[in-house]
Amino acid sequence: MIKKCILSIALSSAIALCGVLSPGWAADKVRIGFLVKQPEEPWFQTEWRFADKAAKDHGFELLKIATPDGERTLAALDSLAANGAQGFVICTPDPRLGPSIVAKAKALNLKVVTVDDRFVGSDGKFMEDVPYLGMDAHAVGQQQGSLLIAEAKKRGWNLAETGAIVNTFEELDTAHQRTSGSVESLLAAGFAKENIFSAANRTTDIPGSFDASNIILTQHPEKKHWLVIGMNDNAVLGGIRATEGAGFKAPDVIGIGINGTDVVAELEKKEVTGLYGSLLLSPNVHGYKTAMMVYDWVSKGSEPAKFTPISDATLITRENFKQKLTEMGLM
Numbered sequence: 310m311i312k313k314c315i316l317s318i319a320l321s322s323a324i325a326l327c328g329v330l331s332p333g334w335a336a337d338k339v340r341i342g343f344l345v346k347q348p349e350e351p352w353f354q355t356e357w358r359f360a361d362k363a364a365k366d367h368g369f370e371l372l373k374i375a376t377p378d379g380e381r382t383l384a385a386l387d388s389l390a391a392n393g394a395q396g397f398v399i400c401t402p403d404p405r406l407g408p409s410i411v412a413k414a415k416a417l418n419l420k421v422v423t424v425d426d427r428f429v430g431s432d433g434k435f436m437e438d439v440p441y442l443g444m445d446a447h448a449v450g451q452q453q454g455s456l457l458i459a460e461a462k463k464r465g466w467n468l469a470e471t472g473a474i475v476n477t478f479e480e481l482d483t484a485h486q487r488t489s490g491s492v493e494s495l496l497a498a499g500f501a502k503e504n505i506f507s508a509a510n511r512t513t514d515i516p517g518s519f520d521a522s523n524i525i526l527t528q529h530p531e532k533k534h535w536l537v538i539g540m541n542d543n544a545v546l547g548g549i550r551a552t553e554g555a556g557f558k559a560p561d562v563i564g565i566g567i568n569g570t571d572v573v574a575e576l577e578k579k580e581v582t583g584l585y586g587s588l589l590l591s592p593n594v595h596g597y598k599t600a601m602m603v604y605d606w607v608s609k610g611s612e613p614a615k616f617t618p619i620s621d622a623t624l625i626t627r628e629n630f631k632q633k634l635t636e637m638g639l640m
């Protein structure tokens with residue numbers, strides 16, 4: 310009787326422990342991690358969602374981990390190895406962590422694929438030997454700039470009375486590529502250099518771009534209209550909020566984001582805002598494909614390409630966002 314009781318307690322605690330460690334743990338399944346720097350961004354939530362889909366379609370397990378700083382990133386690698394993972398996808402919180410992430414992954418025998426933000430080595434150059442999937446940031450930036458100018462012209466703005474706020478985050482190459490591409494397009498279209506104002510963002514979120522944009526608006530009360538540039542949706546949204554705070558109405562502000570995933574609530578608002586639209590990228594492909602790259606690498610030994618470019622960007626506005634997002638399974 311006592312023996313039976315002990316056995317049943319042992320069994321139930323083993324089951325409970327398994328439940329805590331990993332619901333649906335299966336020893337025979339390949340396990341891989343997917344680490345992202347900003348889990349609060351719909352962009353990264355969408356990547357996770359499609360990586361999960363890949364795991365479901367192909368029968369492997371995906372461990373999603375938020376890694377907003379270096380300490381948590383390195384700790385996550387230990388925990389992946391302890392949980393039997395064989396590799397991981399990462400959008401690093403800081404590209405300069407690249408060398409330590411690669412060294413630790415090697416020591417723990419984990420394969421690494423990077424997404425969105427490419428690792429930078431101690432020599433300041435991209436670590437081109439680490440497989441990377443990302444977009445053509447410069448081209449997307451150029452597209453943002455051209456679309457902003459086209460819309461300003463359509464509204465018949467006097468460009469001499471128009472300012473452009475450029476929310477920059479120079480520490481991150483993909484951000485630099487996008488905002489400098491956007492400025493290039495403005496200049497190529499004849500927009501005056503002295504009307505372009507750089508706003509260095511301290512953080513890559515709405516408060517970061519709000520604060521930096523506010524300073525520019527305060528410094529240039531003479532401008533009647535504003536274009537808002539930034540490396541992604543949040544960088545532009547913060548700028549839009551700042552123009553509202555400074556008393557500008559939607560007809561005098563044009564912002565076009567990049568991502569597309571993070572402007573849904575904005576475009577759904579009843580009142581039109583200064584956010585005209587966004588360049589919708591492919592977080593579904595980023596998530597699904599990188600997860601598959603790691604899975605194929607660990608399960609079949611097929612090493613991924615060192616660089617996989619993803620280049621589609623579609624303008625979404627109030628008119629078409631529901632249709633476009635639905636078509637891509639993102640709504």
Ligand code: GLA
Nearest residue numbers: 352425426444483541567568
């Ligand atoms: C960076 C940005 C994200 C998203 C991706 C796209 O990581 O922080 O918001 O734009 O690039 O690759």
